Amino acid sequence: MGETTNLAELRFSHDRCVDCPIRNRAVCSYSSPRQLAELDAAKFYRDYEPGQEIIGEGEPCDAVGSVVEGVVALHRTMEDGRRQTVGLLFPSDFVGRPLRTVAPYDAIALTPVRMCLFHRKRFEEILQHNPSLERRLLEMTLDELDAARDWMVLLGRKTAIEKLASFLLILAHRTATLDNQPFDDGIAITLPLTREAIAEYLGLTIETVSRQFGVLKRNGVISLPDPRITVIEDLRALFYLAGEDPDQEFEPRPFRPAANA
Amino acid sequence: MGETTNLAELRFSHDRCVDCPIRNRAVCSYSSPRQLAELDAAKFYRDYEPGQEIIGEGEPCDAVGSVVEGVVALHRTMEDGRRQTVGLLFPSDFVGRPLRTVAPYDAIALTPVRMCLFHRKRFEEILQHNPSLERRLLEMTLDELDAARDWMVLLGRKTAIEKLASFLLILAHRTATLDNQPFDDGIAITLPLTREAIAEYLGLTIETVSRQFGVLKRNGVISLPDPRITVIEDLRALFYLAGEDPDQEFEPRPFRPAANA
DNA sequence: CCGCACAGTTGATTCAGATCAAGGATAACA
């Protein structure tokens, strides 16, 4: 597990739970000031650099905790090296598997990450006599389960373009919500993932991801001022392509899958 | 929601929780006799026929509960009708989404099913003052999440033959465990699913599923005395084909994907 | 300033699985 590293890159710096940026969204959000004090005493922060492993698949996992800053990917890897990202975690999301000694997947920092961690045993003790903590963990786990099942539809049934559109839509929504701007055309997404990480999440190859970015760009749905920055030019088209249909009314329009067509 | 139907087809018949066949595996398995009495008073049974809807996607869901007998599939359907099965539930598994008013997916009985149900509101009340019930629900939800993520690997990265092999392996393991027989060659699986239901679960078409059954049969990995009964003839080969590698040692052997090869 | 590594793009080709299209088997039923 990682060393403490470039703190300077992290936006927030705090020590006490009451000053925590994820205080009212994380697993501790239902905890009273009194209960929070116990968590405060037990927690410790750790920072990770992009690519660094936070939890190793199949390894004994003795820490659990919340993402405070950055983006974390959960992977499962097959014997022959094929890899699938099974979860993408953002600040306030919970990492680790309480009530299990071995991690069923590995967690990798995609960006500089700060984690708020607990020793697993200690966390389970606290959980034991903190119904509000356990309730929140149950809620978050149920939400994760719903998200995982949504992703199963994407992986099992969607085409490459639908996969990418769905993914961008999620990021766009997240960005809009966080920045408190309307969920509409013009949103600029700063991708925290390489093409490879996107491919691993979408169940595609890196080449296909790149090509689908090209398709979206050529059709004016997005623009790419930089490979890592995506500007949504036509949100409705993106919805349409994602096969989601946000509100029912939407006029399909001619769409050009390749340059020549 | 369904009517009470052909009870005669169900193996078990009981009224009180203490006689329940899933008593020590279901969500209530940590509950004390005292706590069980409260559940006993609140529960009600309902039976469903194959194809019948237990919970409708997007509909208000006011019942939650456990599968007592039979097999239930959870589906998500896209606007254009593409469908993905996102969960397969067996006796003792929990159905429904506490802490949410709308069901994110629909639950369909694949076989004759008996459910042990609670009104959602009532269940949430009981949950409130039953830490052992909530603890068990958290555990089960965490396990479901792990299973969903395993399935994401299957959907995103595995080939058709690997998908079917993985699926049969899971059913074989289940069958062996339930019937208390060794997990070895000769296990006979009675498929509770049509080819179509299998296809929806594996993210394939019905034709591809059928063809992959053919491949397994031609290679002597399984035999099909009946389309709905699969006998495992070579468990090691099945592991190999699933891309799982149970214990590391396994000698790859020539494998014939098509009839002529 | 060069060389190298890394991320991304683009093109040509292949192939696994979807789609389209018949058939065959079994069971329910008139």
Next chain:
DNA sequence: TGTTATCCTTGATCTGAATCAACTGTGCGG
């Protein structure tokens, strides 16, 4: 005992995405 309906299988063809293979930045270290 045909009649219809389901479920399953099998064959021919098509196609979307993987694979194989360059090639283009862009940044970094010497």
